Amino acid sequence: QVQLVQSGTEVKKPGASVKVSCKASGYSVTSYYIHWVRQAPGQGLEWMGIINPSGGSTRSIQKFQGRVTITRDMSTSTVYMELSSLRSEDTAVYYCAKGDPIDYGLDVWGQGTTVTVSS
């Protein structure tokens, strides 16, 4: 079946980097975008960025530009999101989601990866 499986819980110190993986299966990975969305404790969903696995083009919102890097490894159908210069406000659950390239509906989500930033 179509699924996205993310890497496990991370605990990082301020200033460090974290790299979350998202392994896709059950569909043509090159035909759909992968989005990254996060939810901080007590907050709503926040869209972070997107990758087109086919060509590798990416985009992230201005808030994260310079700190977030989204990449993919087509040999393993895995997308990665790396966030650097971590601060306490980056503590959140990070989700990857499969997105329709036309209507941008996010129809399959990963299980979420909890990232805690604490000294």
Place this chain on the structure above:
Amino acid sequence: QSALTQPRSVSGSPGQSVTISCTGTSSDVGGYNYVSWYQHHPGKAPKLMISDVSKRPSGVPDRFSGSKSGNTASLTISGLQTEDEADYYCCSYAGPDVVFGGGTKLTVL
């Protein structure tokens, strides 16, 4: 890009209908027919309920419907059931980015 505006909470009794609004601008909701809605139960991954303003994915009950007028989109849930109690988020393409609403907590009394 600012978050779309949703009411913080709505409530209804089983069997009733509720509508959740989502207000944006001509740069997002009003500019594209790419509005989607997600149901989010705490501790679980969000679930797509509506895409393309009003399209229901396979498996989503027809009690859920979406619409849009100008810069405001709406999600209507009819025949409320206890399992509908969750957080609901609207989402819009905002070329070239994507923006979510702040979320609405639905309580089924």
